[in-house]
Amino acid sequence: MRDMPQDKSLDSTVELLSDAYRFISKRCKQHQSRIFETRVMLQKAICMQGEEASRLFYEPDRFTRKGAMPPTVLKLLQDVGSVQTLDGEDHQQRKQMFLSMMKPDSLQKLSDIFAEQWLLQMEKWKDKDQILLLTEAQDILTRAVCIWAGVPMTEAQSKLRRVEFSSMISGAGSVGLRNWWGMFLRNQTERWGQKLISGIRETQKENAQASPLEAIAWHRDRQGELLDVDTATVELINILRPTVAVAWYVVFAAHALEVYPECRARLMQGDSQYLEAFAQEVRRFYPFFPMVAGKPTRDFEWQGYSFKEGALVLFDIYGTNHDADIWKDPEAFRPERFLENEINLFSLVAQGAGDVVKGHRCPGEWITVELLKRSAHLLTNTMIYDVPAQDLSLDFSRMPAIPRSKFIMSNIQGLTQPVSEEQGAVSFDGYPQRSDFAFPGSPPLREAMGGMMQ
Numbered sequence: 001m002r003d004m005p006q007d008k009s010l011d012s013t014v015e016l017l018s019d020a021y022r023f024i025s026k027r028c029k030q031h032q033s034r035i036f037e038t039r040v041m042l043q044k045a046i047c048m049q050g051e052e053a054s055r056l057f058y059e060p061d062r063f064t065r066k067g068a069m070p071p072t073v074l075k076l077l078q079d080v081g082s083v084q085t086l087d088g089e090d091h092q093q094r095k096q097m098f099l100s101m102m103k104p105d106s107l108q109k110l111s112d113i114f115a116e117q118w119l120l121q122m123e124k125w126k127d128k129d130q131i132l133l134l135t136e137a138q139d140i141l142t143r144a145v146c147i148w149a150g151v152p153m154t155e156a157q158s159k160l161r162r163v164e165f166s167s168m169i170s171g172a173g174s175v176g177l178r179n180w181w182g183m184f185l186r187n188q189t190e191r192w193g194q195k196l197i198s199g200i201r202e203t204q205k206e207n208a209q210a211s212p213l214e215a216i217a218w219h220r221d222r223q224g225e226l227l228d229v230d231t232a233t234v235e236l237i238n239i240l241r242p243t244v245a246v247a248w249y250v251v252f253a254a255h256a257l258e259v260y261p262e263c264r265a266r267l268m269q270g271d272s273q274y275l276e277a278f279a280q281e282v283r284r285f286y287p288f289f290p291m292v293a294g295k296p297t298r299d300f301e302w303q304g305y306s307f308k309e310g311a312l313v314l315f316d317i318y319g320t321n322h323d324a325d326i327w328k329d330p331e332a333f334r335p336e337r338f339l340e341n342e343i344n345l346f347s348l349v350a351q352g353a354g355d356v357v358k359g360h361r362c363p364g365e366w367i368t369v370e371l372l373k374r375s376a377h378l379l380t381n382t383m384i385y386d387v388p389a390q391d392l393s394l395d396f397s398r399m400p401a402i403p404r405s406k407f408i409m410s411n412i413q414g415l416t417q418p419v420s421e422e423q424g425a426v427s428f429d430g431y432p433q434r435s436d437f438a439f440p441g442s443p444p445l446r447e448a449m450g451g452m453m454q
């Protein structure tokens with residue numbers, strides 16, 4: 001058995017929290033190893049990165065998420081009783097409920113509602129000196145996902161929900177006041193969600209096909225029982241909140257268009273393959289989740305190292321997405337890499353890796369990619385705007401990271417004619433020349449997604 005490299009400090013919690021995205025990479029470089037052991041919150045933790053580590057970590061049922069995340073993070077993200085905390089057949093059965101919402105016509109509907117809401121909001125932007133894209137995108141996404149999910153909502157409620165979902169997202173990766181505020185608001189969201197689920201069950205006939213809200217309200221577990229109201233609410237929040245989280249990627253897309261203007265020029269030509277590659281590069285390049293935690297479900301040996309059941313293991317998401325063994329010139333923002341090379345199920349890990357049906361890979365990847373593509377198209381083909389002087393540097397001490405200015409835009413004007421239509425390449429109505437949600441050059445990913453997209 002090999003000895004695992006050991007981090008020297010007595011406890012690394014402070015260092016991890018202050019630079020979570022680069023914590024594992026820096027130490028892997030120091031130890032010249034893809035794996036090392038440290039202590040986090042006085043507990044031993046194995047940290048690992050790279051494609052081999054991704055294959056191990058995302059092997060179905062090799063690691064459980066139960067008890068792996070600190071309760072303050074768990075509560076604001078997936079929460080107790082959610083699909084992420086399940087294992088084995090119970091996990092697969094619940095996962096199907098999420099996957100049933102991801103059929104192409106349903107994704108197209110969400111994308112169209114999103115574009116509609118964006119254009120409505122744009123009417124208001126014309127009268128403003130400047131806007132903060134992060135807040136506006138959160139607003140648009142809250143309305144879009146609620147309409148798509150079949151959640152009834154007034155304008156005032158949608159403002160409240162935006163604040164709640166956004167606070168959960170930015171509170172999860174922080175300690176102290178921001179985390180506490182997210183928790184406080186989440187209680188309010190839960191009470192609202194519980195009323196919704198109970199209301200559906202009391203007033204409507206059972207129909208798990210009608211809308212995502214109804215799919216959750218009427219989902220039955222392996223014993224044929226409806227989910228209890230608290231768990232159904234947790235899962236409802238688990239489709240609404242992460243869709244609002246795509247707002248951070250919308251900002252990253254706008255940031256990329258500003259910092260790498262050659263991308264804007266290509267997107268204006270209406271090349272749908274490039275659009276997809278751009279969305280993938282945004283997910284690879286920009287920092288969202290730094291890492292994910294799991295615990296081995298049994299003792300095993302891997303590459304000569306011993307893993308004990310219940311040990312804390314941290315898999316490095318950001319570091320693997322910037323791993324020079326997988327990505328040539330990883331610190332360059334270059335969408336073309338996705339046109340030139342195949343990605344596999346374990347290399348691009350922004351939303352987990354491996355088999356989406358059997359493992360813990362994110363079921364919201366199609367939504368994320370589709371909304372990212374749609375927002376890149378909207379930003380480049382339906383409007384013009386200025387980006388006034390501001391601090392666009394990324395604040396890596398925040399999780400999710402964000403440009404320090406949160407991306408200010410001014411002088412926004414809608415285009416009566418989409419730019420690329422003028423060029424005869426693509427019409428807005430004809431958007432998006434979709435590549436049926438395939439990931440470029442990646443048949444394995446399509447297969448792993450269970451042929452659902454056929």
Ligand code: HEM
Pocket residue numbers: 065078083084085095098238239240242243245246249288289292349350351352359360361362363364365367368
């Ligand atoms: C900003 C975009 C998103 C990011 C960065 C993201 C990231 C992730 C990651 C890293 C995981 C895997 C965690 C693990 O290994 O345990 C995950 C799981 C999950 N995500 Fe996402 N996600 C996003 C959007 C979405 C959307 C739009 C939805 C739903 C509509 C969603 C629902 C879920 C659920 C339910 C799980 C748990 C899956 C399981 O345990 O089997 N996510 N997400």
